[in-house]
Amino acid sequence: MIRTIVIFSCLCLTTVSGQAQVFKTKEDALRQAFPDSVQIERRVLFLTDEQTDAVQKAAKSKLESKIITYYYGTHQDSVAGYAFFQTNVVRTKPETIMTVLNSDGSVRFVEILAFYEPLDYLPTPNWLHQFKQKILSNQLWPKRGIHNITGATLTAQTTTQSVRKTLAIYDLIISKEEQQ
Numbered sequence: 001m002i003r004t005i006v007i008f009s010c011l012c013l014t015t016v017s018g019q020a021q022v023f024k025t026k027e028d029a030l031r032q033a034f035p036d037s038v039q040i041e042r043r044v045l046f047l048t049d050e051q052t053d054a055v056q057k058a059a060k061s062k063l064e065s066k067i068i069t070y071y072y073g074t075h076q077d078s079v080a081g082y083a084f085f086q087t088n089v090v091r092t093k094p095e096t097i098m099t100v101l102n103s104d105g106s107v108r109f110v111e112i113l114a115f116y117e118p119l120d121y122l123p124t125p126n127w128l129h130q131f132k133q134k135i136l137s138n139q140l141w142p143k144r145g146i147h148n149i150t151g152a153t154l155t156a157q158t159t160t161q162s163v164r165k166t167l168a169i170y171d172l173i174i175s176k177e178e179q180q
Contacts, residue, residue: 021122022114026085026098029113033083033100034073041072051173058136059168061161064088068169079103082174084166085113090158093117097159099131099166105175107131110163121152123159136167 024032034040045068047055052066073080082101087094093116100108110131115122130146139145140163142156149156 021116021119024111024113026113029085029098029111030071030083032111033071033098033108034080038073038075038080041074042069043072044069045169045173047173054172055165055168058172059161059164061165063165068173070169070174079178081108082170084169086162086165087114088158088162090117090121090155095155095158097162099163101166101170105135105167105170107134107163107167110159112159117155121149121155123149123152123155127156128159131163134163134167136164136171140164140167 030040047063047066047068049066052063056063069085071083073083081103084099084101085096086099087096094114095112095117096114098111098113100110102108110128112123112128127147127149134140134145137145140160142148142153142160146156146160
């Protein structure tokens with residue numbers, strides 16, 4: 001009986017330690033994206049069918065929802081940036097990433113906040129750094145302007161698609177609203 005309990009406990013610990021990880025809360029991530037002196041406003045977009053089609057075409061990736069929530073940071077009446085959170089299924093389990101854009105719409109940084117696939121497939125900070133200063137272009141794909149991750153191709157594709165969707169939303173909708 002004791003042997004069964006010990007084996008079961010070991011199996012449970014092995015399964016838990018090799019699985020889901022939450023690395024940072026949304027609140028902590030927003031504090032990192034926007035320092036204390038920045039005012040943060042939560043905004044919601046309700047995309048029309050035409051906007052959804054345009055974003056999907058530009059991103060070359062399907063949007064999961066027509067409702068887009070993002071965070072807009074300002075500092076002394078100037079734009080400090082934009083933060084987007086997306087949860088995507090990598091293989092069979094989700095990852096949540098935060099993509100932070102500069103005021104010009106280029107990527108400031110990308111960070112994985114939660115990852116439920118095996119940690120062997122988790123992208124490294126150096127790999128995520130490749131997105132810095134990128135804009136939406138045909139080079140923003142694994143094996144083009146973004147290096148692939150050996151053994152984690154699906155993670156590389158999913159994360160890149162997430163960044164592409166964020167950039168397309170900014171380019172086609174948010175930047176146009178800011179100009180009005």
